[in-house]
Amino acid sequence: MDAGFFRAWVTEIAAVVQTQRDHLTQLDAAIGDADHGINLSRGFGAVEAALAQAGTPTPGSVLILTGATLISKVGGASGPLYGTAFRQAGKALGDGPEVDLPALAGALEAALSGVQKLGAANEGEKTMVDALAPATSALSRAVAAGASPAEAFSALAAAADAGAQATISMQALKGRASYLGPRSVGHEDPGAASTALILHALRDVALRQAR
Amino acid sequence: MKKLINSPDTVVTDALAGLAAAHPSLAVDIENKVITRAGGPTAGKVGLVSGGGAGHEPLHGGFVGFGMLDAACPGEVFTSPVPDQMLVATKAVSSGAGVLHVVKNYTGDVLNFQMAAELAADEGIEVAPVLVNDDIAVQDSLYTAGRRGTGATVFVEKIAGALAERAAPLSEVAAVAAEVNERSRSFGVALTSCTVPAAGKPTFELGEQEIELGIGIHGEPGRRRGPLATAREITSAALDAIHADMPLSGDLLVMVNGMGGTPLIELYIVYNEVHRYLSGKGARITRNLVGNYITSLEMQGFSVTVCALTDTLTDLWDAAVDTPALRWGR
Numbered sequence: 001m002d003a004g005f006f007r008a009w010v011t012e013i014a015a016v017v018q019t020q021r022d023h024l025t026q027l028d029a030a031i032g033d034a035d036h037g038i039n040l041s042r043g044f045g046a047v048e049a050a051l052a053q054a055g056t057p058t059p060g061s062v063l064i065l066t067g068a069t070l071i072s073k074v075g076g077a078s079g080p081l082y083g084t085a086f087r088q089a090g091k092a093l094g095d096g097p098e099v100d101l102p103a104l105a106g107a108l109e110a111a112l113s114g115v116q117k118l119g120a121a122n123e124g125e126k127t128m129v130d131a132l133a134p135a136t137s138a139l140s141r142a143v144a145a146g147a148s149p150a151e152a153f154s155a156l157a158a159a160a161d162a163g164a165q166a167t168i169s170m171q172a173l174k175g176r177a178s179y180l181g182p183r184s185v186g187h188e189d190p191g192a193a194s195t196a197l198i199l200h201a202l203r204d205v206a207l208r209q210a211r
Numbered sequence: 212m213k214k215l216i217n218s219p220d221t222v223v224t225d226a227l228a229g230l231a232a233a234h235p236s237l238a239v240d241i242e243n244k245v246i247t248r249a250g251g252p253t254a255g256k257v258g259l260v261s262g263g264g265a266g267h268e269p270l271h272g273g274f275v276g277f278g279m280l281d282a283a284c285p286g287e288v289f290t291s292p293v294p295d296q297m298l299v300a301t302k303a304v305s306s307g308a309g310v311l312h313v314v315k316n317y318t319g320d321v322l323n324f325q326m327a328a329e330l331a332a333d334e335g336i337e338v339a340p341v342l343v344n345d346d347i348a349v350q351d352s353l354y355t356a357g358r359r360g361t362g363a364t365v366f367v368e369k370i371a372g373a374l375a376e377r378a379a380p381l382s383e384v385a386a387v388a389a390e391v392n393e394r395s396r397s398f399g400v401a402l403t404s405c406t407v408p409a410a411g412k413p414t415f416e417l418g419e420q421e422i423e424l425g426i427g428i429h430g431e432p433g434r435r436r437g438p439l440a441t442a443r444e445i446t447s448a449a450l451d452a453i454h455a456d457m458p459l460s461g462d463l464l465v466m467v468n469g470m471g472g473t474p475l476i477e478l479y480i481v482y483n484e485v486h487r488y489l490s491g492k493g494a495r496i497t498r499n500l501v502g503n504y505i506t507s508l509e510m511q512g513f514s515v516t517v518c519a520l521t522d523t524l525t526d527l528w529d530a531a532v533d534t535p536a537l538r539w540g541r
Contacts, residue, residue, distance in 0.1 A: 025410050033289045033429035034407050034414040042287075071326065075264075075286040075293045077319035080326060118322060171354075175318050178355035179348075180432060 002098050005209060006062040007051055012201040014044035020197055027190040031177035036078060036190040043074035043082070059099045063090030063107070077175060078191065081115050081128065088114030101152055105143045108136045108156075119174065126172035126184065128191035135160035135199050150210055157196075157203040164192040212406040212413065219408040223265045223285060230272055234535050237275055244292065245300045246272040247282045257375040257384045258282065258304030261313035261368055262297055263320055264289040266407070267428055270364065270505045273536030279372035280313075280534070288407050288508070289429045291319035297327030301336055309337040309381030311388060313368055315360025316344035339381050341388035343367055345395045345516065347456045348425025348434050359427045362466050362516030363395035365504050366528075369537065373530035387527070391518060396457045398425065398449040399514035401470065402439070405430040405507050424448065428470075428507045428514075442477070446484035449515050457519070459489060464498040464518040464528060471506035473513055478502065481513050498528055504536065 017024070017040040024037030050069040056062040067087030070079055092110035093099050099107075112132050121127045123134075138159035142152035167189035172178040177189065216222050224241050231239035238249045252258060261271040262284035271283035281304035286292035301310050310331065314324045321342070328338040343360030371388035379387075401423040404413040407430065414430035417423060422445065425434035440448075453459065467482045469475070482501045489496055497520060505514070518524070531540035 029410065029412075029414045031432075033431045034410045035287070035290050038407075038409045039287070039290055072293055072295050074290075075319065075323060076290040077317075077322055079291075079293060079319070080322035119318070173354055174356055176356065176429070176431060179359065179427060179434070181350070181354070181434060183432065183434075 001059060001100070001104065003056055003058055003062050005205065006059045007056065008209070009202050009205045010044070010047055010051060010062065010066055012205050013198050014048050016197050016201050017041050017044050017194065024190050024194055027188055027193055030187045031172065031180055031184045032190060033176060035076065036194065039074050039076050039078055040082075040194055043070050043079065046073040058093070058095055058097055060090045060093035060095060063087070063093065066090070077119070078194075081119055081191075084114040084118050085111040085132070101149055102143050105136070105140045108132075108139060112136045121174045124170060125174045126167045126170040126177060126189045126192070127174050128189070128195040130167050130170070130189065131160045131163040131192040131195035131199070134163040135195075150207060153203040153206040157200045160196040160199040164188060164196040167192045212411070214406070214408055216408055219411070222408045223287060226265070226268070227272070227285070230535075236533070237272070237535070240299070243299045244286075244296055245282060245284050245303065246275050247300065247303050248275060248277075252281065252304050252306040254306050255308055255378055256306060257308045257379070257381045258301070258306065258310040259313065259368065259372050259375055259384075260284070260297065260300045260304060260310055261364070262286070262292045262300065262324070263315055264291055264429065266508045267505050269503070269536035271368070274365070274368050274534050276532070276534030277541065278376050278530055278532035278534070279368050279537065288409065291317065291323050294323050294326035294330055297324060298330045301327065301331045301338065302334065305336045309339065311371060311375070311381065311384050312338055312340040313364065313371070313388065314340050314342050315364055316342050316357050317359060318356050320360075337381060339385040341367060341371070341385055341392065343392050345392060345397045346399070346427060347396050347452055348398055361399060361428055362397040362468050362505055362514050363392055363518065365466065365500070366395055366464060366516065366518050367391045369532060370524055370527045373527040373532070376530065391524065394524070395516060395518040396453045397514050397516040398452050399427065399433070399470070399512065400424055400445055400449060401426045401433065401510055401512035403472065403511040405471070405510040407508070425452075426507075426512065428505055430507050430510060442480045443484045446481050446515070447488060450485065450488045453515070453517055454492065457517075459492050459494045459517060462495050462497040462520045462525070463489065464520050464524075465489070465496045466500040466504065466516040468500070468505055468514045468516065469503040470510040470512040470514065471503060472509040472511040475502065478513060481515070485515055497525065
């Protein structure tokens with residue numbers, strides 16, 4: 001996977017969050033402040049513009065620029081959290097022109113650890129971590145078991161989906177939804193939902209390029 | 212929902228342009244979304260920077276001026292500003308005496324201000340943060356992101372701003388800001404939701420006979436829903452909740468704040484009930500504000516904020532202030 005692969009991933013994310021903008025915003029309206037889809041759509045639009053202007057010769061540089069742009073342009077909690085996730089993943093990928101699946105799995109683990117450190121969230125607290133953590137372990141497990149790229153990316157996306165769905169029955173303990181207390185139960189967490197979309201985009205790009 | 216806007220995408224920048232045109236005392240950097248005093252930083256004075264999502268006007272830009280803030284940075288509607296903006300603001304007000312960041316306790320505001328403080332430290336600017344978390348509707352930080360920053364933000368900005376104007380060092384300005392926060396409590400009630408311009412529909416729906424108790428300032432739902440009641444009953448419920456958290460006695464600074472869509476006549480009805488309630492507790496309202504100071508777009512409703520005053524805090528509250536939204540003594 002080269003820089004072009006990661007640019008294609010970001011382009012796919014931008015398209016998906018644009019399509020799902022109102023859905024994410026509605027999820028946020030139920031237990032937050034109705035801006036998640038709007039902010040991510042604005043943020044990834046800015047990332048596309050930044051990638052079009054700057055040279056990003058390596059996978060790491062694509063993700064680092066993505067993260068830095070999200071931090072600079074999005075605001076809210078999602079800007080620093082997604083920005084940190086992409087920056088940490090990019091740093092973990094290093095300077096090489098190509099990365100393999102184990103390196104990508106390591107990068108997602110770095111992303112997860114960056115998000116958890118910044119947001120102080122653990123699994124089960126109804127946040128993006130509830131999609132990112134199981135997806136990351138699923139990818140690492142698949143890689144360790146010698147799965148094909150197609151199998152590995154499908155496992156990643158399926159685990160992210162299941163994680164996001166599992167947030168419906170959780171009571172939020174972090175983020176704005178936590179103010180609702182027990183009333184936050186019964187709604188999918190918007191951050192977990194957008195994380196699942198982002199990881200789906202990764203799978204879709206990988207499967208498309210494998211064809 | 213009808214709104215007086217040109218486009219949902221230009222709400223914040225169009226409003227900033229209007230603020231700049233209306234108030235020559237302010238310098239407004241529309242591109243970076245930073246509002247500062249037109250005169251620039253005052254030598255030897257601690258700079259006060261606040262920021263948060265737009266949609267709470269006059270907070271924060273309306274409180275930039277003598278005796279209060281040196282800079283404010285609004286984000287998008289209900290979205291915290293970004294670290295770059297906060298850094299621009301921090302550098303603009305830095306005169307070497309350090310900078311106080313007034314941060315309302317929301318995950319986004321806290322994370323972005325934290326990143327901005329690190330960037331400012333890299334440039335050799337000493338930054339002290341004060342975290343405002345006065346909203347008692349959020350019960351327990353063990354199970355939540357912690358209490359939200361609401362009405363007490365106005366008190367913190369006014370009182371810390373007054374002390375900074377007297378050339379106090381950063382440590383003292385930060386200490387008085389934290390003291391005001393610790394001595395303040397708020398509770399909010401909504402009669403209607405509000406509509407984020409880019410979202411186009413109300414954040415939540417309330418029936419004709421329903422109210423939302425324990426709201427924040429972002430149109431988010433509150434802790435519970437209840438039936439519409441009289442101003443006296445609703446005010447008592449709000450003050451009972453505050454009294455249970457911080458017994459109400461002695462000299463108090465009280466703000467009855469409109470959420471944006473509440474007629475002033477109703478805010479005075481609420482103020483009368485607050486006055487009656489507190490008199491019944493043997494407390495004395497020695498200073499007050501009634502009006503729209505920290506709003507939630509066009510939401511109907513109010514919040515009540517109480518600060519237990521000391522002689523020092525009263526003196527700082529009374530000090531001259533000259534901003535678009537708060538002005539006296541000068």
